Amino acid sequence: MNNKQHLHILFLLIGLLYGLHSCKDKKPHSKVSLTSHDSILSPQLLNSERIKMTFGSYGIQVLNNSAQLRVSDLYSLHDDKKITRTFAVVRYPEQIDSSYLKEHTKILEGQSIGRVFKQGQWNIEKKSLFFGEILASSDYGDIYKLMGDIVPSKLAIYTYGFHITKGHENHQYAIISEVYHPDYLRLNDLKTMYQDADKYLDESVVSNVLKQVRREMTSNYYPLRTSD
Template sequence: MKNKTHVYVLLLSVGLLCNLGCDYIKKNPESLSVAYDSILSPELLNSERIKMKYGNYAIKILSDDSKTRISNLYSSQGDKTITRTFAVVNYSEVIDPTFLEAHKKIVKGGSIGRVFKNNGWEIEKESIFFGEVSPSKDLSKVYALMGNIPNSELAMYMYGFHIEKDKKRFQYATIIEIYHPDYLTLHDLKSIYKDADRYLERSPFIEQTIEGIIQITRELKP
């Protein structure tokens, strides 16, 4: 009889906890974790995806000149920052007057997708390559930016960044992004971009590009 009473009390307690938990969730919807599928929506900007997954987002420009920008897209945990995307941007040779003001904001440290979106431009990414960068001691500075992770295989995406407004279309840049393994893997990229399998070939040009990225990381200032 004591055992039956004990079981009844236990079930009653569990039911009460479940009711309290459901009531808390209804009152505090932000307590729910973000759905995996929503994070992988192709409609999201990279900055929006980082903020959605980690709760915050910021960008730091590591290097910038008239041709190339190297940036660190990161989230913060307390006083610690963790790079979620290491990005190399090669600007197009001609900056059309139509988007010159937006370009000036980007040069000053603005997030590329966010600046153009806020200025009414439609954004399109034309995929060039999806793949992975093999673990290498040459990437030690990137691993350090990513929270001192061990030598790891990192997903990579290379694409042409195009903008369109008022029936005018331009290629603003070619962008190469390398992702923290906790943020995006190659599997995740394939979920976001359904045609990714068409762009997996590691041509001599891609190999040269990857080597160029590695060279850039070697030259990063501490």
């Protein structure tokens, strides 16, 4: 066999190996990307689970807690710094049913609402009330600081009834409003997660709830973060 034939065979082998290597690389990457996207935007996830999946860590700090209201900072860690991913305002029911009193006590102690009820074997359902955006304002300076000192930005908000079911027990536990960091969830992401979101764009339906949310967003919560 002459040198030309040797070279020809060598080039064929190199081309074959390169082709196999390329195919091997491409398939897993596309699959991982698709799975990751679908998983993170699944409406079945708890917000705490989604934050951990997206940013690699999750924590919660209760900023305000009373018999009627809870304000929470759901954060992830970046370079050992807490970055708020969700600013959550929770309105409790006027009366607490004895069937979930144990879970409610844990929540008052600062635990995550979704996790507590999930661990208590309750079925959880979010009944949408409103999808929208909080317009950028200098009034929300503390919230932007909690979110990593971002510039004033539009922030997506989702308000829903938090319902729990176990056996014959069925209750609306709270009305929850979640305001999201713009690098976490935007309004279009929420519309992808919840296919019927366009049915819940009327702000007037939850006007009193949103007034309370905006009022809490102007509260001076940032020092609480820096003092812990």
